[in-house]
Structure formats: C-alpha cells, structure tokens
Amino acid sequence: MNPYLNDFPILKEEHNGKRLVYLDNAATTQKPLSVIRAVDEYYRSSNANPHRGLYELSIRATQMYEDSRAAVREFIHAEKDCEVLFTRNASESLNLVAYSYGLNFMKEGDEIALPVSEHHSNVLPWQMVARAKGAKLVFLYPDKNGRLPQAELDKIGPKTKLVAVAHVSNVLGTVYPVEEIVRRAHKAGAVVVLDCAQSIPHYPVDVKKLDVDFAAFSGHKMLAPMGVGVLYGKEELLNQMPPFLTGGEMIESVSEQDATFAPLPQKFEAGTQNVGGAVGLAAAIDYLKQIGYDTIIKTEEELLSYALDGMAKIPHVTVYGDTRAGEQRCGVISFNVDGVHPHDVSSILDSDGVAIRAGHHCAQPLMQYLGVNATCRASLYFYNTKEDIDIFLASLKKVRGWLGLGD
CATH class of the missing domain: 3.90.1150.10 (Aspartate Aminotransferase, domain 1)
Incomplete structure (x- = not known):
C-alpha cells in the first residue's frame, strides 16, 4: 500500500x-496537495505584483516571494538570500551563467570541461560560449558502469576555466564525484557549474560544503510547480556579472541613454516574477523536509x-x-x-x-x-x-x- x-x-x-x-519522475514529479493548496491560496488571497506596490496586497506578495527565497537559501545552505536567483527552470539558470559569466569571462584558448552524459541544457550553452569566445569543449567519458575514471578527471587541467557537470546523470543515474571535481577545478583556477536538477529531489545539496560556484535546479522535478527554477551563485561572482535579461524591476535608475542596475538578486530578475511558483517551491521544500x-x-x-x-x-x-x-x-x-x-x-x-x-x-x-x-x-x-x-x-x-x- x-x-x-x-x-x-x-x-x-x-x-x-x-x-x-x-x-517518469526524472522528467517531472507529481505534486502533493500541500503544494497545490499553497499555490491556490496565494492566487486566491495574496496575488499582486511584488516589489512594486505600497499597498497591503503587494506588500504581502513581496513578503511571500522573499520568504520563499529565504526557504531556498536555507534548504541549499547558501550563505545569503542574494545568492539565490529565481528563474523559470534549470535551463534558464544555466543559460544565465553562460551568457552573463561565460561570454564575459572566457577567452580564446580556454577549456570548458563537461561529461559527455550532460543534458542538452548543460551542453548547448557551453557550445555557444565556445563558438563565441574561441574556447574548447573537453568531454569526459564514463566507463561501462557510468562512472568517470581518474584518467578522465585528469583532463581538468591548467587550461580549464569552467567545469559544467550534473550532480546526477538523467540517463545513467550516476552520482558524480562533485567534491573531487570541484577540488580539481579550483586548483586549476576554474569555476564549477553544478546542475542539481536530478539530485536535489533525492539527496540533500549543500552548496557551501560542495563549494560549487553556481548551482541550478528546477522546481518541477522536486514536487513544485512548473515554471520556477533556481540559480545559486557565489555573491562575488554574481556581483561581477552583467544582467542576463533587462527590463522592469532590475534597474536602479534609467535615463535616455544609460541605466544603472539594482543590487543582487533583483539585478537578475527582470520583469514580473512567478510568485505563485516560488510559493509552491517553498511548500515543496516544506514537504520534502517532512518526509x-x-x-x-x-x-x-x-x-x-x-x-x-x-x-x-x-x-x-x-x-x-x-x-x-x-x-x-x-x-x-x-x-x-x-x-x-x-x-x-x-x-x-x-x-x-x-x-x-x-x-x-x-x-x-x-x-x-x-x-x-x-x-x-x-x-x-x-x-x-x-x-x-x-x-x-x-x-x-x-x-x-x-x-x-x-x-
């Protein structure tokens, strides 16, 4: 039963x-009633545009949105709320890193290392960066058991400037040795982008303990609604990166010819955000904690x-x-x-x-x-x-x- x-x-x-x-849980998980009810209750009683209104309903929506961010921060053990960015999904999170970090900090001759088992969402953005910057993709190949041999990990070397890796393969189910990969990458002066979409529904993810520079995941694979995702990034890196999307809410001031951008995390959250999705994600986190x-x-x-x-x-x-x-x-x-x-x-x-x-x-x-x-x-x-x-x-x-x- x-x-x-x-x-x-x-x-x-x-x-x-x-x-x-x-x-078919690797594609998306089903949603518990507590998540469905949390989203329903938000839209029934608290729906308003966050951060933009001084009336009570907007203030309530803003508080729920930011409380959801704090819930995610605590869940993944990030140091600060500003290191947690809401996106639509893991794909958007990974693209954000590629466009805002990859295109601005990679250069010709740099190497991007990644397992050949990566989801297209963690391959195509780096193909784009490599083409645009003259960098090279270096693939790591698993053995018959789906594990990465030491000889493959040895490919992370002096020219490596970024390592993109899924915590868990969505095809092989392999749990990759993230701690070892991070150690090798940081020794080489590279940043690590971790795709947690397949791991965080099943295992605790501690971004500080793992010491990854970026981590991405989708809500819908961990009991939350579709349309909400997360990018974790170390504060010092996020502060150096330009915005991925521009528009409403992510600005400090705008003139006819120029603009200054809002501080983290708003700098990376242009436009009206999916508050209902964030509320649902927080409810999903609560449910996972209960289980x-x-x-x-x-x-x-x-x-x-x-x-x-x-x-x-x-x-x-x-x-x-x-x-x-x-x-x-x-x-x-x-x-x-x-x-x-x-x-x-x-x-x-x-x-x-x-x-x-x-x-x-x-x-x-x-x-x-x-x-x-x-x-x-x-x-x-x-x-x-x-x-x-x-x-x-x-x-x-x-x-x-x-x-x-x-x-």
Whole structure:
C-alpha cells in the first residue's frame, strides 16, 4: 500500500483502464496537495505584483516571494538570500551563467570541461560560449558502469576555466564525484557549474560544503510547480556579472541613454516574477523536509535494487550504466529491449498503465557514445512502491511477445 496516496491524488487515477504506475519522475514529479493548496491560496488571497506596490496586497506578495527565497537559501545552505536567483527552470539558470559569466569571462584558448552524459541544457550553452569566445569543449567519458575514471578527471587541467557537470546523470543515474571535481577545478583556477536538477529531489545539496560556484535546479522535478527554477551563485561572482535579461524591476535608475542596475538578486530578475511558483517551491521544500531525505534515500535504494534485480531476470533487456544499486547510483534506469524500439516499449507499457520515458532524453552526445539512438527510462521516487515495480516488470516481460518476437 502506498503511504502517500492521500498526498498525491493523481496516483489514484486510472491510466488506460489500469491503476497509474508513474515511473517518469526524472522528467517531472507529481505534486502533493500541500503544494497545490499553497499555490491556490496565494492566487486566491495574496496575488499582486511584488516589489512594486505600497499597498497591503503587494506588500504581502513581496513578503511571500522573499520568504520563499529565504526557504531556498536555507534548504541549499547558501550563505545569503542574494545568492539565490529565481528563474523559470534549470535551463534558464544555466543559460544565465553562460551568457552573463561565460561570454564575459572566457577567452580564446580556454577549456570548458563537461561529461559527455550532460543534458542538452548543460551542453548547448557551453557550445555557444565556445563558438563565441574561441574556447574548447573537453568531454569526459564514463566507463561501462557510468562512472568517470581518474584518467578522465585528469583532463581538468591548467587550461580549464569552467567545469559544467550534473550532480546526477538523467540517463545513467550516476552520482558524480562533485567534491573531487570541484577540488580539481579550483586548483586549476576554474569555476564549477553544478546542475542539481536530478539530485536535489533525492539527496540533500549543500552548496557551501560542495563549494560549487553556481548551482541550478528546477522546481518541477522536486514536487513544485512548473515554471520556477533556481540559480545559486557565489555573491562575488554574481556581483561581477552583467544582467542576463533587462527590463522592469532590475534597474536602479534609467535615463535616455544609460541605466544603472539594482543590487543582487533583483539585478537578475527582470520583469514580473512567478510568485505563485516560488510559493509552491517553498511548500515543496516544506514537504520534502517532512518526509526527510533519509526516508527518501532508503526507500529509493530499496526500490532501485528490487527493480534492477527483477530486470536482470528478464531476457533480452539491456540496462545502461551500473546494474547494481548503491551510493553512486540514483533511481534512474535506462534500458533497451532487443529488437524493440523504445517508443514501442513505452506504448506497450502504457497499455498496462505504466508511464515511462522513451527517446534520447536530451542527451544525444551520450546516446552516440553508447552506440544507440534512444533508450527507455524508468525513474523512481519515494512515492513509488514495490507493487509499482511488480506491475512494471510484468508488463516489460510481455513486450517482445506483443510483437511476435517470443519471450
């Protein structure tokens, strides 16, 4: 029995006439009622443009927005509220760093190091910077278990000026050694941009302990609404960077020919912000605290081990990355079924109410490295159960038979 059903009513829904088994959590998580209610209550009773009005409703909206920022700051252990910038999502956060830091501080001959497994959101911005500045992208390649060998980490060297890395791979589920990467990068005089989109829903992220220079994540992958994200940046770096977007609210003063910009964090938050999304993110943080990361980690490790053990017993199924659960392995399982396109696998599982992902997962360089065009992906969260895994495994066993390929 799922102990969280009352918190996530969507998990009670039927899907193609079957109970929904939602295993696409790496794409987006479902939202608990407490988050939905917090957003609803904001729009019902406190909706106004923040920072711009002196009337009570606007003051209330401003307070809720800034309280949400403080909640994020505490959650990731940033030193100051001004180091927390609200964006639309992790993609926008990473683009902000690329445009405001990369284009202004990188130069010809500099190297940007990144694993080949990165999401396109952490590849394309650096391709843009490299083209514009004459810098070079240096890719780090994982081994068959999805881990980065020491020889690959050794590529972080004197010419490296920026390292962009996902804390957890959205395809392989690998938890990368961020502390070691940061140590090597800072020794080389490079900054580290950490994509936490796949880690922060599952593990605590302490930006001060990790000593990363920037960290990006999306709210919708950690129980919050879509349309709100976060960029953490060290204050001294953010102060040196020009704004990414210009317009309302991010200015100190404007004349016909010139402008001065507001201090942090407003300098990077042009226009009317998604206050409802920020309120929802704060509510999601409260919910995660109530569940506790210890519970999340324990539950997901048990589910991952159970799923991987079951998949190992099914013929013609190939799992990419480490086939064992453990501290360096998150609950993201990419796999293929011999002779069956991933889209067909997804459609067949969908007929049994099982929702998984199929495609290149915005990681085409990794797909090319693995020698495939696409994979299936099942991704777990704490509200999944062993019953969910049993239904998934039973459906997966039937895939080849559906297409007349035998067991």
